[in-house]
Amino acid sequence: LYCLIHFIKSGIFTMKTSVYLILPFISVAWGCIGDGCIHDRMENRFYWISSRAKSEIASAVEQGGPSAYCQSLGLVVTSPGSTLWSRSLELLRMVEESESRFTSRSEDNSDNSDNSGGDSDGSSDAESRDPDVLWPARTICHEMKWN
Numbered sequence: 350l351y352c353l354i355h356f357i358k359s360g361i362f363t364m365k366t367s368v369y370l371i372l373p374f375i376s377v378a379w380g381c382i383g384d385g386c387i388h389d390r391m392e393n394r395f396y397w398i399s400s401r402a403k404s405e406i407a408s409a410v411e412q413g414g415p416s417a418y419c420q421s422l423g424l425v426v427t428s429p430g431s432t433l434w435s436r437s438l439e440l441l442r443m444v445e446e447s448e449s450r451f452t453s454r455s456e457d458n459s460d461n462s463d464n465s466g467g468d469s470d471g472s473s474d475a476e477s478r479d480p481d482v483l484w485p486a487r488t489i490c491h492e493m494k495w496n
Contacts, residue, residue: 385400385401385402386401387401389440392436396440397418397424398489399489401480406483414484424492425491425492426490427489433491
């Protein structure tokens, strides 16, 4: 704190130094991409869950599916039944409970209004597809931690 006060008083505190001071605090926000990501604050680890994917569906389809998508991001596919799998499911339950508390029924009904999301031939773009239909088997990936 003394150093920070000294920098401010001496005029050395410039935009460049403020970026260096703030950057470590915001780097966590850039650790995972898309709606499928969940951050585990206790373990300081990111998980990506295919059933939560929305904004990244087109990329996952283009990559060849959720496993390939995860690997393209540098994530590791989590083995079903592992402790990491169990922890991710626990986090998923907590997130879904939290989201359900803040989502009103009127918002749910407005999302389901006559919105086919496709062309007249019944096809739809990758962004409007349901991840559970695209990938019936849930894929979970995690950020690898090296001690």
